[in-house]
Amino acid sequence: MIPGSFEYYAPRSLSDAVKFLAEHRDDVKILSGGQSLLPLMKMRLSKPAYIVDIGRIPDLDKITEQGSSLVIGALVTHEQIEHSALLKQKCPLLPQTATTIADVQVRNRGTLGGSVAHADPAGDWPAAVLALDAEVQIAGPSGQRWLKCSDFFLGLLMSVLEPDEIVTAVRVPVTGGDKTAYQKAAPRSSGFAVVGVAARFAVDAAGVCTRAAIGITGVTDKAYRPQRTEELLTGKKLDANVIQQAAAEATRNIDVIEDINGSSEYRGHLTQVYVTRAIEAALHG
Amino acid sequence: MAKFVGSKTRSQEGPRHVTGRGLYTDDFQLPGMLQAMILRSPHAHAKILSVDPSEAVKHPNVFAVVTPDDVKKMTKPFKPGRYAAGLKRPIDEYAGAIDRARYVGEPLGAVAARDRGTAEDALELIQVEYDPLRANVDVREAIKPSAAALFDELGTNLAWTGSLQYGDIDAAFKSADRVVKESLKIHRYSSTPLEPFVIIASYDAASKRLTVWVTAQVPEVIYDGLREALGLQDIRVIIPDVGGGFGQKIHLIRKYVVLVSLLAIKSGRPVKWVEDRSEHMMAGGHACNQEVEAEAAVKNDGTVLGLKFKEYDDVGGTISTLTIHFTNKLNNLSNTYKTPAIYMEGNAVVTNKCPVIPNRGIGKPGMCWIWERMMDRVAQALNMSPVEVRRKNLIQANEMPYQTISGNVYDSGDYPGLLKTLLEKISYEKLLEEQTQARAQGKLVGVGVVIGVEPGGRNAARDMAIFPEMQNPPGSGGVNGAKIKLEKNGTLTLHLGSPNCGQAHETTTAQVAAEVLGSTPDKFSTSIPFDSDLSAWGVAAANSGNNFHLYDIGAVHGAASKLREKILKLAAFNLKADAAELTIEDSVVKVPGNTAKQITFAELGRIAYNNQHLIPADLEAGLEATFYYTFPHANPNIVPGADRKVRAQFTFSAGAHAAIVEVDKNTGSVHVKRYIIVGDNGTIINPDVVNGQVYGSAAHGIAVALGEGFMYSPEGQPLTITYLDYGKCSTAETPNVEVVHQPSPSPFTPLGQKAAGEGAAIPSPAAIASAVEDALRDYNVKVTDLPLTPEAVWRLLNHNPEKERRIF
């Protein structure tokens, strides 16, 4: 329950952080909120020789509007997102998701950047950022770049991040009149999602869905977009039949996991149920 | 008219708990104290070939290492307790595994270092060579001849089998109109106290005195365990505030007390060990999973003539608690029913899982599970209302005290009355109508009504009923004491015989003592911790077995009565009055009608300790009293005779429970819409305290039914070693519980008080199962197994069982 020994460094600038990471790239971990990293270190599943605490780097904790986008700094906490008036107005899927994460103590410390970088296959943020077609900003020795989230997540706790790179921000669109919701099956409210579904729909004046985006987490080795489901919803009026047929495709070509919280069969079924619920919640509020 | 017993009183424990001033074992620091870590087996079943501590020993900040060799050389095995008395051949059980590991997490050694982190680092340096063996995780597989035997001495994993019969069971089944059968299962779970095991051991080699501070519920287990294992004479056991016990901190903890003591002996320093949460989940102890074949012989009018059951208990990787889940069924064997014949057969199977311990209710939830599921089954078979079937078989209030066929004497209780009030509270008939309508609209709603007796006050000789070969009982009945001292300033100090784990012992005993002495509760303070040198303790000094209401209250009542006599004698002498005419009010001894003649407790205190001249020659100086209580109505059957009848426990509370649920068709989730209990806990001393016990035990039983529990892989790896994986419920998942009190005071206890600690955990799993089965009635579903996780319920209503078992 006590982590292995490590050296601790809290840089005051992004460039210092990147430099240190590059120097120790073989044995270093980034500390953001620590809500995911500390349990792993305490169980000694992770034993880095160096910890870089990015919590003192200025200007990574802001939410700013930039045209038709919102940029959320990597150190913005789940709680800040949950209560942000700006996000409630301009990208409500984010606060809708944030309020379901773990519990109030974890939300006060856990960060969006940290969660995204951690790439937990049952984490809530990956589902939401995928559904938003969000981008992630990465800082490394060669500077900063933006990358689509859909290219960011690779698999179980794996992303494209190199050991000397840091997630510095997430950029999401202003979702305007889009209808959004996040629905989650979690036997314990503080626990991870058995299935988590983020939904975002653009619906025209005639009630036809012009764009459908669904992000699903908890079901396989990473969050994903169920393409066939989205296809079956696009261009249609979303009545119960359409929704049911679309939801039935939610795990097509997906290797559904099994664990103590459910067999693959049950989880696959639950995914359909929660995709349906997320769609209905988005449409009807 | 009682002044304090039964009324709202300010909590004595509260102020220190809400300000963080509780004193728990981990809060103690001793000079030079080291920190320990336990070396544990990562295998479910393996031969231990070699243990090489040399790298750890070399570590500069490591002060002592204990290996299996040390355990074998420096300690003796524990004497087989009463729960292992039925073993065909005695098997040595040491504090740690010697040459074979039998469950993941089984301790085999330990390290003491300067700090916890270093101890953990050092643990990784110990080289252990194992030869893994096939693990047994399924009871039926484990008893096959092809299974790998855990104990070569036994040659089989069926470590014990035995049976008891009361009444003429053959006649009952011959004269039945029909026989109702069912196969039932209950899974592994535990109350997982929030504070883990914590032990500090300090050995004074010159004086040969060992002192331990420990989170323990039963001091005798620690005391005897240390004496047996270490052969020491001078042992002191100190138990400060304990953060929850529930039966977890009774038995297995003695292994760790010995290991930590060995570290203290080897290092010459005090050593502290704080258990990790994952350690507790894998090796702290579980309530065992049970598979039961039950049969009820019934008449067409609903009378149950006889009950037969055969159970397989998965007791895990030790032989020392083989029979606890079986023998404890003797406590509530008849439940609330007058069934004249019962046959019980137990089979204890050792497997490569965590050993079992007496978690809250021990055996009794299983017994009530059998009874209440069978009553529903009988109702279905006879097309009768489940309430009617129960009513038909209830013991009546005017039959109390009632001797059951197995020898228990129910002191008091109005079971039909509890049921009646319960049905009124839920408007039962109207509810059934509403639910019929709701079901027609596709809602899966149901109600379950169950009733359970809650035994209290343990008889230490109970297990002799199944071990007739045990000639000299190591204990019988119960003995426990208390001391009350009137201080020089007129306040009073209580020193109880038992430790406590948060059941408001201080508040409750202060109310009782204040009532008897004519003082007020706020004048009392209780000295914690329990200290084996100072506390008046005996075999019943156990914060378990629903003992407090009987043995501690009895002891305090007795001590207060003795002290009152002394106070009156001293006051009479000083007031020149007759002791018989004196009254005490508000800590003042008075002569009624004469306001000039009175003397305060403070004045009496000053006399008793300072002023010999004012103490009568035939009265001992000082003002304190110690009293050891035994239950005066323990006969007949305190020790079982040839007929095997025994008073398993001495007082009997009861509760009628109703659960109203709705099942989500799509996900299988069960929503508890309402849970209400009508309870009889006898005379209630503190309503808030009793309510708290009922809420807490009910909440746990509900959570057990709906999904919390331990899981193992087919290889015997524990899969639930964190609270979240195990499924512990928070405020978000726990339903509200309503409690209505309808007490029938006991004629056998000083205040009429009965037990309240285990209570609602006993019938609640059955209540939930009954309600869920009712909600799924249109799906032709039988609920026979727990837990009712969402997936389990979804599979039931879709008639889609899992093809291959993944979880054990």
Added chain:
Amino acid sequence: MKQKIRVTINGRLYEEEVEPRILLAHFLREQIGLTGTHVGCVIGECGACSILLDGKVVKSCLHFAVQADGREITTIEGLAKDGELNPVQEAFVKNYAFQCGYCTPGMVMTSHALLKTNPDPSEEEIRKALAGNLCMCTGYVQIVNAVKDAAKGMKNG
């Protein structure tokens, strides 16, 4: 290698040296001597270690002591003034919102934090706010009652 930190705890400034791997919970308990903060699970699932960090309730076992440099911490010992219980503590005592007391400091801290930002919470809001604090003894009924009672008391002044 030990690092120096300056941290304010219950209004008092401490200058201490800590090994980086020391958890804030253990630092508070063993180095500062404030044993009211309890450790129940070590990996951040039970909330027994809850404290206020710069005014927000967090789990001190999911935090290294070294990260607390320059921060303000309130532990359970910092709520009562000269033995006078604050409204949340008083409500807990009155309502018997505890049994073994092990979860109690964490429960009180989280309840206290809740009522600071939401002085009149519904039962649902109370249950959601306390969902990160596990209790094995009480079944939560009296705890929820205590928070409602504290809110009422604070409303009436």
